[in-house]
Amino acid sequence: MSAKAGTRTSADRLARLLNLVPYLLARPGIEIAEAAGDLGVTERQLREDLELLWVCGLPGYGPGDLIDMAFDGDRVTITYDAGIDRPLRLTPDEALALVVALRMLAETPGVANREAVERALAKIEDAGGDLVAAPVEVRLPGDARRVEQLRAAVEGGRALRITYYTWARDETTERVIDPLRMLMSDSRAYVEAWCRRAEAVRLFRADRIDAVTELDEPAMVPPQARPQDLSEGVFRPSPDLPLITLRIGRGERWITEYYPCERVESDGEQWVVWLRVTDLGWARRFVLGLGSEVTVLAPAELAEQVRDSAVAALEAYATPVLPGADPAAAVPRQ
Known part of the structure; x- marks a missing residue:
């Protein structure tokens, strides 16, 4: 396309x-x-x-x-046309709000034309004078230094060595990537890159990159590498991904708004939801992080994993820790 x-x-x-x-x-x-x-x-x-x-x-x-x-x-x-053809006249408050928004946009990774944003900002600041010259520093949430470092590598066309935490598999890996672009999705910064380890295009969340080193070599993006279509979001459910079924109470209905669900049915005071997940390891940690109003209905493998993890956690609480012993040694490994 x-x-x-x-x-x-x-x-x-x-x-x-x-x-x-x-x-x-x-x-x-x-x-x-x-x-x-x-x-x-x-x-x-x-x-x-x-x-x-x-x-x-x-x-x-x-x-x-x-x-x-x-x-x-x-x-x-x-x-x-709701007045869109009339010359725009801003009040001081409107001008200041627009300046703050443009400063935020200029800091946002993946902006299509950053120079155009900066030119528009300069014009408004010039027209507003002292009214919009307030010393307001706008920074995106998260590790701004890391985002700037990644953006500089993208703009400079340099390869990167990163240490990355993959939440879905609960593992940290080191890999070399060839950046394609920076972008924002759901208020989070990502670098999209060709991953030499996976030999495919991957998205890496900036706040999950534990370490980054710019290499003394240019990014070598192969011809077959193409940016992904993220118009529907970072996670795109597909039929080949595992399908889980949960019964949730009123306090957990936010799941249906935050995650793409294939089906949602009312079961009295509770709801039954069907949703796709990246893998059952992610689903296990997801369910364990929810409240007591969530019950796994399917698949049986996931229900068993959640039950085993919960039992192991309770046993760890019941195991006394001797003086001088390592508390971590009493926690069963998952």
Whole structure:
């Protein structure tokens, strides 16, 4: 899939939406197929963008405040632009909020055009003068130094040796990677790279990289390496992954919002959920970290692993630790 046909990053979509209303205002009654061709997206993507515009507009967000449009078959016309064609005048508070947002965007890995963000920031700061010149330092959550180091390696085209903790397998490995790009997903920074150990493209969360060393060699990304489509998120469930079934109480219903579930059924006060997981080792630690309102219904192998781990933990609490002994020695290894 080419970038023109299917790229759906947040930055790309924001730029497209900002251009979409002026484009349609200048071409009333244009066919959706023609507009999609001009904008370099599929007809489905354009229709989804138009659906999003229905809920965009001015504060108040009532029927007279939102962008409106009319459809005539496969043709579309903007009937109310919510003032998007008027010159923008910001209050001091709005200007300061925009400056803070742009500073945050400039610090975000994977921004499509960082120079454009910095130019826009410079213009607003120049126009706002002392009103927006507040000494506000914006930093992303997490290890900012690590993110900067990774971003510098990506921009410099250098290979990296990293020590990485894989939570799904509860193991730490050392590997050499050839970075492709930095990106953000769910407020977390990732480096996408060709992993020489796995011989495939992999995503590495910045906060799980325990150590990183820039090597004295350029990144050697093979021709077959391609960035992954992350428009639906980092984790994409597939039929070949293990399917687990859990019965959850009211206090654990957040699972259905945080994780992609294949099915959710009500069972009185409790819910039954089906979801795909990377492997049963991850699922075991996931279930053990939840409260007592969660019961594993399937597969039986997972239920047995959770039960064995819980029994081992209780036995460890019951085992006395002699004076001078290593407390860790009393904990059964999993």
